[in-house]
Amino acid sequence: MAANVGKKLINSKERCVDESLEGTAASHPGLRLLSGHRVMVREDVASVRAAAKVTLLSGGGSGHEPAHAGYIGSGMLTGAIAGSVFTSPPPADILAAIRAVGQGNPAGTLLIVKNYTGDRLNFGMSLERARSEGLHVDMLVVGEDCALTSHDKTAGRRGLAGTVFIHKIAGALAEQGRSLEDIVKVASQAASQMGTIGISLSPCSVPGSGPSFQLQQDEFELGLGIHGEAGFRRQKMTSADEIVSAMLDHMTNPDNSTHLKIPKGSRVALMVNNLGGTSCLELGIVGRAAIQYLESRGVAVQRVYTGSFMTSLEMAGVSLTVLHLDDTITACLDADTSAPAWPSHLSGVDRTSDVYIPAPQHIQAEEGGTPLGQTVPTDQAQVLEKVVQRVCDRMIDCEEQLNSLDRASGDGDCGTTMARGAKEILAALSHLPFSCPHTLLLTLAAIVEKDMGGSSGALYSLFLTAAARPLQSSTDPAAWCAALHAGIQAISRYGGAEPGDRTMLDPLSAAHRTLSTALSSDRTALQALEEAVKAAEKSAQATASMPARAGRASYVGADQLTQPDPGATAVAIAIRATHDAVKGN
Ligand SMILES: Nc1ncnc2c1ncn2[C@@H]1O[C@H](COP(=O)(O)OP(=O)(O)O)[C@@H](O)[C@H]1O
Ligand SMILES: O=C[C@H](O)COP(=O)(O)O
């Protein structure tokens, strides 16, 4: 294991992303933060908006620096949204960014999003909101990972370092004044003509947590993502040349369903990307080996970009991206940009110590107003308050347990994401409308939508919003059961998973089935809830031996998935906490 894993130059795990963004803004004259948001924009964003050229946004979880803020500048991104480490940003920040670059700009805004469930959901929700405000927005999802040998039963190909090529291509086209539709067309075509494969020599660790996985001193791992997710094969350490050959052999292997064809005579650009902890000396050796490999197969390597483009915290390792070139794409790569992390330099501009600019406010038509739902008597409202408090307390207690399960099947942030949402809810506890369950669930949805981020934040927000509806006209046990069902349907509709796919949907639907059967027999509500707890716990435990067909875990081989799913475990804990609070334990 690398000696530096877990040891970090941070002040606190809560503020590390904000402080790093402030440092980035302070050291680059062209960048400013929107006050109140983890959003970096061009300092001249107001004139960019007024220029009626397409504006570009990208973003995602932090920990991939210089992505994405480093790609802001003329000829690349207009702004970037940063989530917590490895956690997709919440819609409130994404929407603030869309407004900042899109208000009053008829040319529209393109969101360039890496293919992760959390990012697709959070950026998708924000896009829908922005459209309902009359803004012209489109989204391009990039997934160019060549690691997966078969990808029909997974969350799809991951977006990796090649996404930076798409920032550059779309940015150059926007600078030329091309339309949003044109940019989407050319950039999507380019995205389908590239592939990335990564290897790692050591794990990374999310601030405040242990290493994402263990790798022996004499091993390397092939085909892993940029969040410490497992790759598909471990091999004995060997020479740089042999490792590069193994990477490019896999990338071009026709038996692998995500391979990239690179026939003799192809013209390509190559990106040699440091995953965070690789020395410049090694990067040079890897670049040399990759060029030799490709040229020995009759491929013309016309552009090479070497450096840290899309990192995975301190992980030692590299990824190689190959992008097919034509004259248009080459011209886009060669076009000028002032983005600090693209390998060209802006000189002669004084730096400033101002890092924040005001975020534009949403010019809002009359608020729809939340329709008032049925109210409950004070004793029931008090029980609801106890339930919310108990569920949140338990989520905070279980942060490390859930992170540890997520390290085994995903990216290690599930517990921190759940705890973040819980803390925000507790902070608002004294103002929550416990006497109206319908409004209560909508308010909880708004809180988790604003602050949680990640797949969990988006999925719980959808769950709570949909669950509120049946409680508008009734608050009896049957209405709560219908609310659970409506929430499950919303997660499934937008997240694309079903019960049986090894997700939070498993215990939720087990609880719903049990509750619904128990309520239609002669059980009391508390007895029904007791049975639902047992069913949810059993179902969450059973995920340990299930293959995953959704979310990050779907990239991990079934033989490596031996512990329960973190999201499912969180649901079981929440349902048990609900029962205990109702029972008065
Ligand atoms: N498409 C989906 N539908 C339902 N639940 C999902 C889906 N994708 C992931 N999950 C749940 O989310 C949990 C992980 O949450 P989180 O760590 O917030 O996600 P991520 O880090 O991948 O954004 C998983 O354990 C799983 O239960
Ligand atoms: O860090 C990368 C991604 O933006 C995280 O997405 P996620 O919320 O699905 O884990």
Ligand SMILES: [Mg+2]
């Ligand atoms: Mg995450």
Ligand SMILES: [Mn+2]
């Ligand atoms: Mn996660």
